[in-house]
Amino acid sequence: MAGTLVIVVFIAAALAAPALTPHTPVDQELARRLGPPGAGYPLGLDQLGRDILSRLLYGARVSLAMGIVVVGLAGSFGTTVGLAAGYFGRQVDDVLMRATDIFFAFPSLILAMAIAGALGPSLTNAMIAIAAVTWPVYARLSRAQVIQLRNREFVEAARAIGATNGWILFRHVLPNSLAPLVVQASFNMGDAILTAAGLSFIGFGAQPPTPEWGVMVSEGRDYITTQWWVSTFPGLAILLAVTGFNLLGDGLRDLLDPRLRRA
Secondary structure (H helix, E strand, C coil), X not given: CHHHHHHHHHHHHHHCHHHHCCCCCCCCCHHHCCCCCECCEXXXXXXXXXXXXXXXXXXXXXXXXXXXXXXXXXXXXXXXXXXXXHHHCHHHHHHHHHHHHHHHCCCHHHHHHHHHHHHCCCHHHHHHHHHHHHHHHHHHHHHHHHHHHCCCHHHHHHHHCCCCHHHHHHHHHHHHHHHHHHHHHHHHHHHHHHHHHHHHHCCCCCCCCCCCHHHHHHHHHHHCCCCCXXXXXXXXXXXXXXXXHHHHHHHHHHHHCHHHCCC
């Protein structure tokens, strides 16, 4: 419930950003640059005189959208790979799982940095890079579920009436494999937001003047000892968003699998 509440607040704030802030995220007041929190600017101003609250709320749109796109891409591709590997087995399983192992052999953040650097620094390329290092988790998880289900009675019954492999996979096997995949997706939303912020911080993700939380933290790092508010508030936003999705994932895991419920 706590995780859901945090996420709902972030989504509502992102959607209502134009109504909640009197400034746009790119409005500049150079005469008041690095101004502290006060009247009219509750969270202060950054090094270019832009309202941090406005950039924070508009940044929620960017970060949440990145998380949704990354999880959608990685989840769809990884689940499809896992379904094929677990259902067909043998050579198909060997080829797909060895390809998956190659991605697992590299630290995910380092590999994401390499892919984003090769593609070029941009928001779109950062999402592609994060999805590219995330899909193997879904592949392994869905494969394990399919191996448990492929010889169950309802699957054998579908084969007996002449159902195609595609129909069996997506009509019978996938729906019964969704619970752990949904839990994994909720955890990965937080991971995607954090990784995206990290890539933006080092210049491989969103580029200024895009109001993205990682960019905001990076822009304020030179002022952290004097104008602490420039980096602190976007950092807290990242912390709260990631914590919210982790709490949601933990709750969904307990809800969807009674064996894991705490006493």
